[in-house]
Structure formats: C-alpha cells, structure tokens
Amino acid sequence: xxxxxxxxxxxxxxxxxxxxxxxxxxxxxxxxxxxxxxxxxxxxxxxxxxxxxxxxxxxxxxxxxxxxxxxxxxxxxxxxxxxxxxxxxxxxxxxxxxxxxxxxxxxxxxxxxxxxxxxxxxxxxxxxxxxxxxxxxxxxxxxxxxxxxxxxxxxxxxxxxxxxxxxxxxxxxxxxxxxxxxxxxxxxxxxxxxxxxxxxxxxxxxxxxxxxxxxxxxxxxxxxxxxxxxxxxxxxxxxxxxxxxxxxxxxxxxxxxxxxxxxxxxxxxxxxxxxxxxxxxxxxxxxxxxxxxxxxxxxxxx
DNA sequence: TGCCAGGCCGAAA
DNA sequence: TTTCGGCATGGC
Numbered sequence: 001x002x003x004x005x006x007x008x009x010x011x012x013x014x015x016x017x018x019x020x021x022x023x024x025x026x027x028x029x030x031x032x033x034x035x036x037x038x039x040x041x042x043x044x045x046x047x048x049x050x051x052x053x054x055x056x057x058x059x060x061x062x063x064x065x066x067x068x069x070x071x072x073x074x075x076x077x078x079x080x081x082x083x084x085x086x087x088x089x090x091x092x093x094x095x096x097x098x099x100x101x102x103x104x105x106x107x108x109x110x111x112x113x114x115x116x117x118x119x120x121x122x123x124x125x126x127x128x129x130x131x132x133x134x135x136x137x138x139x140x141x142x143x144x145x146x147x148x149x150x151x152x153x154x155x156x157x158x159x160x161x162x163x164x165x166x167x168x169x170x171x172x173x174x175x176x177x178x179x180x181x182x183x184x185x186x187x188x189x190x191x192x193x194x195x196x197x198x199x200x201x202x203x204x205x206x207x208x209x210x211x212x213x214x215x216x217x218x219x220x221x222x223x224x225x226x227x228x229x230x231x232x233x234x235x236x237x238x239x240x241x242x243x244x245x246x247x248x249x250x251x252x253x254x255x256x257x258x259x260x261x262x263x264x265x266x267x268x269x270x271x272x273x274x275x276x277x278x279x280x281x282x283x284x285x286x287x288x289x290x291x292x293x294x295x296x297x298x299x300x301x302x
Numbered sequence: 303t304g305c306c307a308g309g310c311c312g313a314a315a
Numbered sequence: 316t317t318t319c320g321g322c323a324t325g326g327c
Contacts, residue, residue: 037308137309140326144308147324190323195310232310253308285308 006067006087010074017162018073023066027091029118030060030067036119036286038242040132040145041152041170052152054080054125055169057161071162086120094247094276098283101274108263109280112287119282121247126210127203128170129243130225133235134195151187155179173200195230202228214244221246241278250277259284 006022013019030049034042042051048061058071058081072081082088095113102109136144148170155171176184177200184193202208208228213221221244225236237251250273252260260268273280 133308136307138307138322139309139324140307142327143325146326188324191310191321192323230310234309238308251308254306255308 005078005082007074007077010077013070013162015162015164017070018076019068019070020072020074020077021066021068022087025065025067025087027095027117028062028065028067028085028087028120030062032116032118032286033085033120033122034060036116036282037141037289038238038282039122039124040136040141040148043145052167052169053084055157055159057159057163057165057167059162083123086122089120091120091279094279097274097276098280101272101277102280105266105268106263108259108287109283112280112283115290116283116286119279119286121245121279121282122242123245124243125170126213126239126243127173130199130203130228130231130235130239131170131173131176131196133238133242134199134228134230135189135192136238137192137195137230137235139192147187147189151176151184154187155183173203176200177204192230195228198229199231213240218246218248241281247276247278248274250281253285255285255288256281259288 006025008021008023010018010020031044033039034049034051035044039051039053041053042049045059048059050057050059052058056071056076058069061068061070069077069081098109098113132144132148135147139147152168152170155175156168157172158166158168161167171179176196181193181197184196187193189196199208203210208224213224216224218240221240222233222236225231225239226233231239234251234253237249240246241249241251250256250270252270
C-alpha cells in the first residue's frame with residue numbers, strides 16, 4: 001500500500017529549533033541519497049547529513065527506518081520537505097517496475113538495487129538543478145561542491161540557520177546575471193561561466209520556459225532546456241530528473257557509459273526503460289562508484 | 303606530474 | 316550526420 005506521510009511527531013529542540021520525526025520509512029538512506037551525486041549542497045556531519053535546500057538549513061538524523069529532520073516544522077515538512085526527500089513516492093512499486101524493465105537484460109540491476117536500496121530521487125528546485133549540472137560538466141564532484149558553495153556564499157541570500165550560523169541560499173538567476181562575467185570570475189568556473197550566464201538569461205526572459213518544460217513530453221522538455229548554450233542531453237536529462245522529478249529520464253554520463261558497456265554488452269533500448277528509468281540510473285551509478293571506491297578507485301580491466 | 307572529471311561546442315570530414 | 320580537438324580548473 002502506498003504511504004506518503006510517515007510523520008509520527010514534531011516539536012522543538014532545547015535550542016528552539018523545529019523538528020519532525022518520521023517512522024517506518026522504507027527504502028530511504030540519508031547518506032546514500034545525498035552521496036549519489038544528485039545534489040551538491042549536503043554533507044555528512046556528526047553522524048547525520050546537513051545542508052541547504054529551499055532556503056533553509058536542515059539536518060537529517062537517521063536510525064534505521066526512523067528519521068529526524070531538524071530545522072523543519074510540521075508545515076514545512078508537509079509543504080516542502082516530504083516531496084524534496086522523495087517521500088511521496090511509492091518505492092515498492094517503483095522497484096518492481098525497474099526489475100521488470102532492467103531485469104530482462106542482466107541481473108546487475110538487482111545487485112545495484114540491493115547495494116543502493118536507500119536512494120531516493122530528490123525533488124530539487126529546477127533552477128538550482130539546472131545551474132548545478134551546468135557547473136558539473138567535465139568536472140569532479142568535490143570541485144563541483146566547492147564551486148557551488150562558493151557561489152552560494154558569494155551571491156546567495158544569507159540567513160541564519162537553526163544552528164545559529166549563517167548559511168546561504170543558492171543564488172537566484174537574477175543574482176547570476178547581476179554578477180556578470182566579471183563578478184563570476186572569482187569562482188573559477190572556467191568555460192562554464194558563460195553557460196551559466198546564458199542559462200540565467202534565458203530563464204529570466206522566458207526564452208526557456210520552466211512551465212513549458214514541466215508540462216511537455218519528454219523530447220520537447222529536453223529540447224526546451226537544450227536551447228541553452230552549454231546544456232546538452234546529459235545536463236538536460238539530469239535537470240529533468242533531479243529538478244523536475246521526471247523519473248523516466250536516464251542520464252548517460254561517463255559512469256553510466258561504463259556500466260552499459262560492462263553489463264549490457266548487447267545494448268539496451270534506452271527508449272523503453274519504463275517510467276522509473278532515472279531511479280534505476282541512480283542505483284547503477286551508485287553501485288558502480290561503490291565498486292570503484294572499494295577497488296581503490298581503480299576500475300577493473302575491461 | 304599527468305590523468306581525469308556526472309560534457310558541450312564548433313569545425314571538419 | 317558523426318567525429319574529434321579544445322576547453323578552465325583542480326582533485327587525486
């Protein structure tokens with residue numbers, strides 16, 4: 001049975017921070033969900049995961065299927081963070097659908113679903129997802145995170161989190177445009193700077209219309225985003241998957257190319273992977289990186 | 303030190 | 316239409 005609210009209690013900490021407690025949440029791991037390269041603003045800290053989303057600083061503490069969200073009120077949980085964390089999706093049936101579509105090719109999907117069984121696709125803000133994946137191209141995750149933190153601190157709106165410290169929202173497109181090429185130079189984004197500027201301009205003037213992206217069919221949504229200079233198929237697909245929560249998109253990056261060559265040597269029909277191909281993509285991506293990390297960062301010979 | 307990174311652009315074939 | 320060099324920068 002589909003269950004979308006796991007809220008069991010809420011209240012305030014000794015320091016006066018709002019919190020909510022969720023219980024019996026299946027298929028959710030905060031560490032996996034925030035360590036699979038879909039989101040760049042959260043980090044593991046003191047046994048939990050912390051970061052900024054929707055202009056708020058939140059902390060996630062997890063003990064098995066019980067989760068505590070600190071810095072989140074009951075209303076914010078219902079309005080924003082249940083969806084942000086993907087807790088409004090039924091992963092039991094999603095996983096079953098993935099098995100039906102990928103299992104016919106190779107059993108690797110079951111291994112990946114097992115290793116990465118706590119990943120949920122987040123529902124991030126579309127502009128932030130677009131900008132983040134523009135920055136991600138031909139770049140490594142630690143540096144992507146660093147650049148995003150730096151532009152947030154430099155151009156994002158400051159606010160005080162429940163921990164009493166100053167945090168920064170992701171910069172708006174207006175702030176990016178206002179900074180211009182000169183203002184963006186200190187962040188050392190290299191050739192990505194003009195891509196980010198083009199995205200901000202086209203987003204603000206409506207040339208790329210997010211409402212149209214939202215309501216379009218898959219190929220039209222992709223085309224709409226690819227009008228931006230610096231947005232190819234991969235960046236568009238990541239934006240659609242992680243920012244617009246279109247779970248059918250299956251972004252193919254260097255890691256996934258490797259996975260496809262390794263486990264699906266006879267090819268796979270990328271156009272018929274089902275409504276949740278993007279979730280499967282994250283399972284496979286996480287699994288492959290997990291293997292690489294275990295073998296000392298070196299891949300097996302092909 | 304050199305290779306590579308959640309790619310894309312633009313020119314050449 | 317496909318292929319391929321170049322791109323800014325820094326993590327490892």
